[in-house]
Amino acid sequence: MAADLVFIDTNVLVAASVAGHPSHAVAQAFLARLTDAGGIACISSQVCREFLVVLTRGVLQGRSFTVTEALEVLDEWRSNCTVLDENDAVLPELLELVRRHEVKGKQIHDANIVATMQANAIARLATLNAADFKRYEGAVLLESLVS
Numbered sequence: 001m002a003a004d005l006v007f008i009d010t011n012v013l014v015a016a017s018v019a020g021h022p023s024h025a026v027a028q029a030f031l032a033r034l035t036d037a038g039g040i041a042c043i044s045s046q047v048c049r050e051f052l053v054v055l056t057r058g059v060l061q062g063r064s065f066t067v068t069e070a071l072e073v074l075d076e077w078r079s080n081c082t083v084l085d086e087n088d089a090v091l092p093e094l095l096e097l098v099r100r101h102e103v104k105g106k107q108i109h110d111a112n113i114v115a116t117m118q119a120n121a122i123a124r125l126a127t128l129n130a131a132d133f134k135r136y137e138g139a140v141l142l143e144s145l146v147s
Contacts, residue, residue, distance in 0.1 A: 006034055007042045007117045009127035010050040017073050020061035023128055026145050030126060041081040044116045048074060089119035101135050114140055
């Protein structure tokens with residue numbers, strides 16, 4: 001694994017944070033390998049929002065998080081990852097991806113991740129849902145994590 005920037009999808013952070021998650025060990029192992037190789041894990045404000053949504057919406061793999069607990073876990077991720085700005089370059093990238101790939105509905109969230117990556121010159125994406133990003137294979141290199 002080359003020492004470079006890797007965008008971390010929300011599902012990887014959730015899996016690494018919840019001991020009972022079926023992909024917990026896989027996510028933690030990937031993040032440890034990335035760190036050991038000198039790579040830099042990157043997230044965005046969108047990932048932070050999605051992370052809080054997932055952790056606070058109810059029981060997750062036998063675990064309920066209070067708002068305070070979810071914020072504390074997110075603070076740990078924010079201190080261990082580079083948090084990318086969704087700057088002025090992201091929106092034009094997003095609109096072009098939506099147009100080019102005819103992205104609709106909730107899939108626009110994934111397109112926004114790719115747009116944020118492109119605006120920040122990040123090629124690699126770690127996700128547990130590689131199928132959600134298959135249409136962007138020319139634009140991103142998927143680090144598919146399978147449990």
